[in-house]
Amino acid sequence: MRQGASAPRRRTARSVPRYDAAAVRRLTSREARELLIGLAYLAPSLVLFITFVFYPLARTFILSLYNTRSTGVPTTFAGADQYTELLTSGEFRSGMAATTLFAFYTVPISIGLGLVLAVLLNQRLRGIGVFRTMMSSTIAVSAAVGSLIWLLLFNPSLGLLNYVLSLVGVRGPDWLIQPATAIVAVSLTTVWLMLGTNIIVLLAGLQGVPEEIYEAARLDGARGIRLFTRITVPMVSPSLFFLVVVDTIAVLQSFTQIHLMTRGGPVDATRALVYSIYLDAFQNFQFGYASAQAVILFALVLALTLVQFGVLERRVHYQ
Numbered sequence: 001m002r003q004g005a006s007a008p009r010r011r012t013a014r015s016v017p018r019y020d021a022a023a024v025r026r027l028t029s030r031e032a033r034e035l036l037i038g039l040a041y042l043a044p045s046l047v048l049f050i051t052f053v054f055y056p057l058a059r060t061f062i063l064s065l066y067n068t069r070s071t072g073v074p075t076t077f078a079g080a081d082q083y084t085e086l087l088t089s090g091e092f093r094s095g096m097a098a099t100t101l102f103a104f105y106t107v108p109i110s111i112g113l114g115l116v117l118a119v120l121l122n123q124r125l126r127g128i129g130v131f132r133t134m135m136s137s138t139i140a141v142s143a144a145v146g147s148l149i150w151l152l153l154f155n156p157s158l159g160l161l162n163y164v165l166s167l168v169g170v171r172g173p174d175w176l177i178q179p180a181t182a183i184v185a186v187s188l189t190t191v192w193l194m195l196g197t198n199i200i201v202l203l204a205g206l207q208g209v210p211e212e213i214y215e216a217a218r219l220d221g222a223r224g225i226r227l228f229t230r231i232t233v234p235m236v237s238p239s240l241f242f243l244v245v246v247d248t249i250a251v252l253q254s255f256t257q258i259h260l261m262t263r264g265g266p267v268d269a270t271r272a273l274v275y276s277i278y279l280d281a282f283q284n285f286q287f288g289y290a291s292a293q294a295v296i297l298f299a300l301v302l303a304l305t306l307v308q309f310g311v312l313e314r315r316v317h318y319q
Contacts, residue, residue, distance in 0.1 A: 114198030
């Protein structure tokens with residue numbers, strides 16, 4: 001060791017700060033008091049959630065494990081027999097196929113069409129507010145009223161759609177009678193019902209995009225479709241992601257339009273999983289079997305939501 005070199009300093013243990021036990025007790029009591037105050041404010045919401053969400057969910061799961069009478073009273077323990085019978089039945093497979101096709105027809109079209117219309121409605125033109133009100137007015141129409149409107153439009157004899165097709169020399173189909181077109185008709189109705197909400201959400205997202213970004217992109221030579229794909233879509237990706245999750249859940253729970261327009265037919269072409277639950281519970285009075293379908297629907301919605309958050313959220317651009 002060279003002379004004059006300073007010896008290495010020994011590392012000393014870090015001094016641990018000492019806290020006053022009384023101060024800790026006072027802090028804990030204050031936090032407990034704040035927690036109790038917060039729970040008091042949350043109590044009404046917690047009571048509602050426990051009464052109308054968590055308890056029915058637990059009751060449905062328990063009921064799916066039992067055979068029931070026609071009154072819904074559990075009789076004998078069935079275990080996983082309800083699920084085994086359900087997963088091996090042809091009606092369940094056709095119901096899952098109808099549900100998948102229904103979601104595939106509805107969600108991408110409603111979001112894509114809503115984005116295009118929102119971009120058009122975001123233009124600074126005189127009287128654009130009137131068109132915004134017209135395009136988003138479907139948010140005020142209930143599913144029952146909208147289904148009745150489209151039921152008249154799809155009428156093969158008096159409906160407006162077939163009349164318009166006849167003007168161009170095309171014979172309109174029997175929309176709600178043929179299995180291939182019945183699911184399309186229900187999907188079109190659902191797209192129309194969801195369009196108002198999608199336009200409002202996407203229009204709000206577009207109006208939050210700074211105009212300087214578009215100006216800088218135009219200076220770099222971006223125009224038309226390139227400006228749309230490189231600027232507009234990434235900037236509204238949080239709104240798109242929100243709509244993908246919400247619309248998927250809404251479509252998987254759609255009931256009114258199916259019940260009023262097709263009642264699950266023809267030949268179970270529109271018998272989605274939600275409508276199958278209704279038929280087995282309130283017409284066949286097989287409450288245990290219907291509860292098993294409800295549990296599977298819950299698991300399906302939860303799985304799709306987790307996949308969407310795990311895959312699609314990575315592509316979301318947050319400002």
